[in-house]
Amino acid sequence: MGLLIDAHMHLVPSVRSSYVDEVVEFLRARGNMVIAVSIDVSSSIETLRIGRSFPSQIIPFIGVHPASASTERVSSFEQMVNNETGILGIGEIGLDGTYSTDAVTVEKQRIVFDQMLSIAERLNKPVSVHSRGAVTETLLAIRRFSLNRVMLHWFAGTESQLKEAQEMGFMVSFGPASVYSRKIQRLAKISNPEMTLVESDAPVRFSACFGGHAADPRMVGSVVNTLARIWEMSYNEVAALISKNTLRYLKTL
Numbered sequence: 001m002g003l004l005i006d007a008h009m010h011l012v013p014s015v016r017s018s019y020v021d022e023v024v025e026f027l028r029a030r031g032n033m034v035i036a037v038s039i040d041v042s043s044s045i046e047t048l049r050i051g052r053s054f055p056s057q058i059i060p061f062i063g064v065h066p067a068s069a070s071t072e073r074v075s076s077f078e079q080m081v082n083n084e085t086g087i088l089g090i091g092e093i094g095l096d097g098t099y100s101t102d103a104v105t106v107e108k109q110r111i112v113f114d115q116m117l118s119i120a121e122r123l124n125k126p127v128s129v130h131s132r133g134a135v136t137e138t139l140l141a142i143r144r145f146s147l148n149r150v151m152l153h154w155f156a157g158t159e160s161q162l163k164e165a166q167e168m169g170f171m172v173s174f175g176p177a178s179v180y181s182r183k184i185q186r187l188a189k190i191s192n193p194e195m196t197l198v199e200s201d202a203p204v205r206f207s208a209c210f211g212g213h214a215a216d217p218r219m220v221g222s223v224v225n226t227l228a229r230i231w232e233m234s235y236n237e238v239a240a241l242i243s244k245n246t247l248r249y250l251k252t253l
């Protein structure tokens, strides 16, 4: 079994005190890794600390999530960027069309997203992007920056938006919802396998066959299995391809 990287999950805020240890133990046993994204300044600092403790398992990303955009101070984020070490990417950042329709909040999300993209451009780091209900606006924003390693996490837009994103050179990732959602399965079918990643978005709770339990990185195996069925490839072929894609996104290949 080769390396398989969960391209988007959260270690912080922790769901329970033993969570990080459980995840690291599983990753160690399998020789796998996770990209651990952050949602605000404090989770960014904590995720970087965990990343420094477990460099062979945890790939730390820092960012301000659209849900934190109206409360978080970007100046303290900038300060942290200058003081911290071991930053391997920027995320989770983006736009969300479902949190608020209030113009001020929407504008604030846009400003913070632009600031995050500009930090990623300056540091030349990959970005992990949230685009729920706002794919078109998200693509427009990213286009204004010189970024060549972009991933739209938990992609759930339309088929034409998916094609547009991949034509722009962006990766998309699918998570546990692909196992039961017909809509996600239709998207996965037309997704370019060379530009597809897998994720758990742990600790999100997934319904249907997952029974509402908190996700963990072990679920990416089920996602690979689903993609293998949809693409008519073997599990090992898909796992190897996705691993190559993820390393290209992280620029370690």
Ligand SMILES: [Zn+2]
Residues within 6 Å of the ligand: 008, 009, 010, 037, 092, 201
């Ligand atoms: Zn997330």
